Amino acid sequence: MKRFKDTKMVFIGFVALVVLSVGSAKADFTFGEPTNLGPTINSSYGDTDGFTSFDGLEFYLVSSRSSSIANSWDIWVSTRTTINEDWGAPVNPGSPLNTSYIDEPLCISTDGLELYIASSRPGGFGHEDIWLSKRKSKEDAWETPVNLGPKVNSSAHEYGGWISVNGLELYFNSMRSGGIGGLDIYVARRTTTSDEWETPINLGEVVNSSTHDINPSMSGNGLWLFFSDYPGSTPRQGGFGSGDIWMSMRASILDPWEEPVNLGPVVNSPAWDGVPMLTSDGSTLYFSSTRAGGFGGDWGDIYQAPIIPIVDFNGDRIVDASDMCIMVDHWGENYPLCDIGPTPMGDGIVDVEDLKVLAEHLFEILPGRPINP
Numbered sequence: 001m002k003r004f005k006d007t008k009m010v011f012i013g014f015v016a017l018v019v020l021s022v023g024s025a026k027a028d029f030t031f032g033e034p035t036n037l038g039p040t041i042n043s044s045y046g047d048t049d050g051f052t053s054f055d056g057l058e059f060y061l062v063s064s065r066s067s068s069i070a071n072s073w074d075i076w077v078s079t080r081t082t083i084n085e086d087w088g089a090p091v092n093p094g095s096p097l098n099t100s101y102i103d104e105p106l107c108i109s110t111d112g113l114e115l116y117i118a119s120s121r122p123g124g125f126g127h128e129d130i131w132l133s134k135r136k137s138k139e140d141a142w143e144t145p146v147n148l149g150p151k152v153n154s155s156a157h158e159y160g161g162w163i164s165v166n167g168l169e170l171y172f173n174s175m176r177s178g179g180i181g182g183l184d185i186y187v188a189r190r191t192t193t194s195d196e197w198e199t200p201i202n203l204g205e206v207v208n209s210s211t212h213d214i215n216p217s218m219s220g221n222g223l224w225l226f227f228s229d230y231p232g233s234t235p236r237q238g239g240f241g242s243g244d245i246w247m248s249m250r251a252s253i254l255d256p257w258e259e260p261v262n263l264g265p266v267v268n269s270p271a272w273d274g275v276p277m278l279t280s281d282g283s284t285l286y287f288s289s290t291r292a293g294g295f296g297g298d299w300g301d302i303y304q305a306p307i308i309p310i311v312d313f314n315g316d317r318i319v320d321a322s323d324m325c326i327m328v329d330h331w332g333e334n335y336p337l338c339d340i341g342p343t344p345m346g347d348g349i350v351d352v353e354d355l356k357v358l359a360e361h362l363f364e365i366l367p368g369r370p371i372n373p
Contacts, residue, residue: 032307051277059078124147231299308344320363331350335350
């Protein structure tokens with residue numbers, strides 16, 4: 001992914017940092033200007049739920065574009081040979097992934113051999129259930145999806161799932177009884193990938209609100225949880241439009257989720273913005289938006305925004321030896337401010353991976369007041 005270095009991008013990202021720092025979570029990254037994925041991916045029919053495979057060579061989305069089965073919402077797949085190439089035209093994989101009912105891609109396992117989908121096809125327990133399709137290799141076709149069963153699914157509405165990197169946590173939204181709002185975010189856990197899913201747990205009032213909270217997704221390290229408001233519903237307070245993207249953080253996978261913070265006016269617009277999905281390397285946020293300038297359709301278009309690590313540790317707007325000294329002072333520690341590598345979320349320790357990222361930005365100057373007024 002191209003690294004954005006021009007001053008406009010740094011300034012826009014700096015605004016995002018200020019917004020993200022309002023809540024209890026502290027984010028050591030910024031967002032660059034979102035861009036529309038263009039007419040190859042987006043259409044006038046509406047396109048959403050965009051995410052990539054772990055190797056970055058497959059892009060899944062849901063679309064109601066013409067040639068969808070029975071003109072319903074179908075799963076579409078775009079591919080490329082290397083991560084440096086543009087995405088090819090999306091292809092409808094057909095049956096058994098798609099039916100004449102609603103079929104949506106949710107997430108894919110790290111090995112690329114398990115695809116979780118939401119579908120209203122017959123054989124489920126409610127209006128829309130979560131199903132799992134497998135394939136023997138990336139060259140093989142997807143097998144007939146299997147329903148995840150009555151623990152994960154209910155007589156209500158389940159969709160918007162996201163599997164953790166280790167395959168032991170499945171986050172999804174549901175309108176089942178006992179929730180806090182309308183659609184709430186739940187997590188189902190299992191001890192090993194061979195075990196059955198345990199009874200899902202509501203994430204509680206810290207994450208869920210009295211309105212609809214949907215489309216959860218996580219960073220690879222399991223410490224960032226992204227989600228959004230439901231379009232057309234009353235959005236949670238503190239947003240910028242008719243529906244926004246939010247993020248909750250936790251100190252470790254054993255700690256509770258903190259109060260969600262809004263991603264700010266760089267990512268969120270006066271329109272609806274939602275369905276956040278992170279690339280496996282944490283460098284890009286994909287999301288859907290009905291903002292002006294798109295190609296149209298229900299749920300709008302799919303956009304991408306670069307995620308840029310903060311390397312100006314002392315806030316003097318220049319990346320220099322002072323920042324290097326701060327990193328050295330915390331070498332070998334779990335110090336989030338300097339834990340910027342691998343980009344941008346880090347790995348829990350300040351080491352050579354972080355030094356590599358800092359070296360890429362040495363002597364960059366951020367806009368603002370003069371360094372030495």
